[in-house]
Amino acid sequence: MELLTILLLVAAILQTRVSNLRLAINIILVQSVFVALACAIIGFQTNETHIYIAALLTAIIKVGLIPYALYRVLPYLHEEREKRARREIVSANLSTFMALLAIILAYGMLSPKFPGVAVAYALPASISLVLIGLVFIMTRSQAVMQIIGLITMENGLYLLGLSMTQGLPLIIEMGIFFDVLVAVVVLVILTYRLKLSFMSTDTSLLKKLKG
């Protein structure tokens, strides 16, 4: 379990260094696999059925459907990659550094606040995942990368729920999964349309509406 959290964080950090979209999707897929595994392990530890179902849902939606949707949009986006040249917001090193900073922040500050959580050691990891996701959205301008950031955040939140209270009630859990799925689908549609309209999915072009 601890190994899993470490792997999750490593995946997240790895994510910050990647500029190839396909690779990035692969990494998020791997990350989601880890989350599903973590879910299953917690289910094993606590012996609650609904956590198993949740793990299954994670596997289906986050490992299956979402990457599938992302892959679907990829062919339209060939030649697109996170540009590291002029328009970069922060360099790869800096974004890695920020991710590390988020991890340190999470581990250093937040863990003592919650006594008596179910799986205490996963808590800071999940918080750092949320933070890394946020950092990701803020520092990447590629549409797909921002979606990935969002999924990372979602993963972190999910893990958080798992570790704190062994997951939310199932119906809510299902609702959340459904929302995430729809969100990604909507975003993928938008990405596709962006590509059509702007000839690019670089969101840093989206600066016309101001004031």
Place this chain on the structure above:
Amino acid sequence: MLIEQLYLVSLGLFILGSCSPMFTKGSAKATNYLAHGLATLGCVVTIVLAISVLLTGNHTVAFSLGAPIGLIKARIDYLAAYFLLAFGIVGVAASVYAIGYSREYYIHRLALMAALYNAFLLSIALVLTISQVLAFVIVWELMTVVSFCLVNHEYEKTGNTSAAYLYILMTHIGTAFIGIAFLLLATAANTLDFELLKTGALTGMLRNVVFLCALIGFGTKAGVIPLHIWLPEAHPAAPSHVSAMMSGIMIKTAIYGMSRFFLEFLGAGPEWWGQLVLILAIISSVFGVLYALMEHDLKRLLAYHSVENIGIILLGVGAGMVFMSKGLPVLAALAWAAGLYHVFNHAVFKSLLFLGSGAVLYATHTKDIEHLGGLIKKMPYTALFFLIGAAAISALPPLNGFVSEWLTFQALFFLPQAVGGLVGKLWSVILIALLGLTGALAGACFVKAFGVTFLAKPRSKKAEQATEVPGTMLVAMGFLSLVCVAAGVWPQWMLAILQKVLSSYAGIAAASLFQNSDWYAIAFQAQQAGGVLAMPVVVIMVIIGFGVAVVFARLAGSPKKDAGETWTCGIIPNARMEYTATGFAEPIRRAFGRVLNPVDVVIADKSRNPYHGVKITIHVHITHYISELMYRPVSNGLYTFANYLRKIQAGSLQLYIGYIMAVTVIVLIIGTRW
């Protein structure tokens, strides 16, 4: 019971008038007669109501509107009745006048205008009677909104919409201040009822805040300099009978509000309240009249005179407040009576003048007096009535303006009793000298306005083709002229009413103020201070003098009168040789150059002849320091700042998410450190 019925009937008539255009099936004539007839009726009923209240005492009409406004009380006390009386008199005249004047608007949304006009009258009547905070603010703003629509009625004309914008913006800001003042009082007294507002215990500092907010709020509506900038824009833009109501009555509702605050809700305050009012008042009166003198748009000129006269009213009010704070109740009564009497007088003669200028506008379709002239022959009655108004506003005896200015002078004269030592005397005498200056300037201004508009030869085709206006308009103006004379020659009646009005407030002792008055003379006595004025005697003196002059003139028989052209050094005079309004005011413009900062721009058209130009155009204008130094920098600064702040919405998604993170962190830190 009677009072309640009268009240409801008058409101009902206004409401009916407001709705009446709906029933006339688009017939302009029917709309005109029905709506304005109902308005006239409503005003007549209001006069009856006011008089019966003044005879029988205070009345409260309460009716419940349920949530969200709650119980509404309309309290018609003496103060309200006094203002209602002025409202009724001016309203009758303006409504009758409107019947004739509205012919101009048969093709310009007459139905809308008539409906709005009735709504305007309704809102004023409500403002003067409602005595519940929330409802008051509502009807107060209703009055603003309705008059805003009327100002904007002729939106096709350039400048009217921006005038309306300035108007509604300024008054909205004013209303915000009024709201603050009311809410502070209301929360202190824990009630919304006017009658109980004075019971709230406020700390000294909060009382000062209430005072300042009320002063700013109502001062904006009244047009006190430096809050006056909307007034000369908005009043001319409205149809003339509406201008008359706005200038005559609407800005007086601000004085009504001030009276409520300074007499009833706050009572006597520190001395500096009154002194501040005096300072603002004298600035308003001097600068108001100076700016008026520089105008040659007839209605703008009159609008600036409203600023001046509000200043004169506030001189009385301010002096009254000083006397109140110093515990001189009788003198306070004198000063308040002066201010409030000028309220009535100004209402009458200013609306008379606006109606007169409306008649000129009706006949010639221009407000620019440089294009007028010679109207006295085409429109003799209008000229006469305008002259009476002009004489009244210039405080010439025996008209009403003189009496209230006399009272104001007297009040200021006794100011040293409240402010001791040399300072008091100097302050008093400076105020008096400046008020005298104001009077003289007003005289000069109305010589200009009357002379250039009505006398000599017409300066344009429009003025040549003018004809006398319809009878209803003349009747209205004649009525107001009569009131001007009556209130000037026999002011005792009105002063007796004012004595009643003022006697119910703490810190004021009005009961014995005018007890020495005769049937022909007003006399007041406050300890050693006293004064007396017999207007009929003055009239008789002037009449005797006139008789003597006639006798002298007839002494030597009747010599021949030959007709001969005006002397212009031997050439045949024409209208272009006449002295213009700009020329008439030029010496004063130059003498007061320090404060007016006149600017002349001479443009010589040398296109056809390079040596001596063919046509020379001179643009003459003055600098309005208040708008130049106060409003323009503020508005420019505000817009610059706004433009600067707009950078926070830069369009970058990353930045936006950054905001969310930042605020999360900040609130988290605050939360954990709490």
Place this chain on the structure above:
Amino acid sequence: MSIALLAVQTIIIILLAPFIQGVIKNTKGRLQSRRGPRYLQPYYDFLKLLRKDSVISPTVSWIFHFAPYIYFATAIAAAALVPTVFTFSGLKFDNLFVLVYLFALGRFFLAAASLDAGSSFGGMGGSREMFISVLVEPPLMLALFTVAFRANSTNLSVMATTAAASTVSFSAVLAAVAFLIITIAETGRIPVDNPDTHLELTMIHEGMVLEYSGRPVGLIFWASTIKQAVFILLLVNLFVPWNITGIAPVLTALWMLLKVLIVAVLLACIETSTNKMRLFRVPGLMAAAGVFSLLALIAQ
């Protein structure tokens, strides 16, 4: 009774007013080393003017005809309320504001009439007359109030009584000087205005009434002398304190006449010894009068 006395006194002031003008003109003539006009010349002028035909411009309206009468009427009313030998508070109108505003009433109509004929000269005269009146107003108020504050009343009779009882002081001298300047300005004398000029562009009062001829000129002329007399009387009764009281009214009247004549001579002297100011220097002069009055108030 008091009304009769008032009437008599007023009639005497009215009748004597041209005489004062005659004294001034005569003195001026003498000072200028010529034989001035007779003392009674103004009366002859008046009578002559009444008989003259007038030329009336077709441009004018009733205002033009009406103005001289109202001007004359206000002058007479003013003469009735100026405190002289007898003071009457019984009629309750002898207030200084009434006085000031009566003059304003006459001036208002005359200035309006100046615009009526439609000539540039009249307009110019009217404009300048109103300009001067604007400038005069504040120092006039200031000067009158130095006395009014002492009397604690704005009733002219009370003020005159107080002034009669007071002694010479620095303050009184300052106030008197201020009022003298105001008198010069109000009565249209050099250095503010030149009553004898015949150049249209320099005239103020005369320019204003340029279009009048015949009888109205006579009325305006007399009214102006009455106004002048009223101002001189105000000066001697309110600002020059050497009043003798407690003797027979006739003697008081004679003493007062003497004082008036002295002031008249003084005015003639001033008029001879100085020249007319530029119009836009007048504000400075009036400011001086104002400062004198303020100093007088401070020195009280």
Place this chain on the structure above:
Amino acid sequence: MQELIILALVLPIVTGLLSLLQSKSGPLRAINLLGSGTTSAVLLLIIYRTTQDGNFSSEFLYVDHLSAVMLFVVALLTFTATLFSLSYMEQEVHDGIISELMLSWYYALLNLFSFAMISVLVVGNLGLMWVAVEGTTLASALLVAFYFNRDALEAAWKYVMICTVGICLALLGTMILYYAQVSTGGADQPLNWLALKSMAPRLDASIIKIAFVFILIGYGTKAGLAPMHTWLPDAHSQAPSPVSGLLSGALLSCALYVLVRNLIIVQGAIGTQFTQYVLLGMGMLSIVIAIPFVLVQHDVKRLLAYSSVEHMGIITLGLGVGTPLAVYAALLHIVNHAVAKSSLFYMAGVISQKYKTKSIRKIHGIASVMPLLATLFVIGILAITGSPPFSIFISKFMIIWAMFEHHYWLLGAITLLLLTGIFAGMMRYCLKMSFGAAHREVHRSKIAPSAMTAIVLSIAIIIIGGFYLPPLVNNVLLRAAEIVLGG
């Protein structure tokens, strides 16, 4: 009751599906008019039943007076929006901006959006509420992007990204709340609002405080509170006008509703001091930030959008003051704002359709082209800026009054003066557009009756509400205020 609620949830879905199946414009309009009319009727029936029978709660559903207030907003706005859409969208098709096919998609999405909003209001579980709120974002995202031009895509992208990030924070907060509930021993009724409310005083204060921060930021983002409001002007200005009206009037209100539901529990747990200060601060910030954008603006719909930010600020202030009067007024203000703002968006839609631009600079003389609309527009702007005698003034005044009563008089005074800044900007542009000379190419024309009905209906409510609140409405509001205050 349960059946009614389920009916209200099912009806929009059915209508949406039917719309998808229908491609002819006539039947499409009929279906939607009928569908939204019935839905609104059902919602009003629910409200009525609530006033008569009191609260209704089942395992997942919960309706009380507070939800009734919001249900009224949603019922009214979905109805007027549909009504307005009928003619507005047809004109869009007529102008060739969208295709016939898109029209059925539009109605389907609109109904989905209504469904999402209704579900926010009828569920009694904070977790499900979160799901529904996120659902509203997703349902409306495609509506925002509906024109699929560059601006619309940009707006939609930002809308989804920002709101999803925000809503993730809200989920975090909800999880923490759940954790607090679990650790107090309430795991058997997870995130059930009633259960949480009854056990609120026993919850761990320090945890709840952190939960509150995340919930506030999260739902605050959705409610358009500054500085998380950045998506709002983009989305509101780019969406089709009926949707803008719904977004501004109904969606923001729904987000606030969820915030209030959470707030009730938080205040039960940690008292009112911290929450009130944070709410007051955020309310003030929202008002302040809106001012420069209202003062200097080039797009009529953005102008209205910033005004929404300001109004959310005012409502938050009312919640922050937290006296019965303030909360009552805040709830009333939600209703008033929703009605007025939606009608203004509709009018802005008509205007921009007529002038073929949203740029304020290019719009003049509406009064001479569409006199009635210009009148209503001026009335609407006067109302939205809080001028009497319109209902928004009443609620605004009450909120400020409550501030004075609660010894925040300085804050109240500043608010009043700040609001004049908004007034200055709104009025300036309103007059600039309404009056003056119109373009040559813009001809005087009539407005479709259905659009006019929608607008007039809203304006009439605003005017009547300024003088009179039916006792029924008043009672609902009073009871709702009690609920907000923990009663």
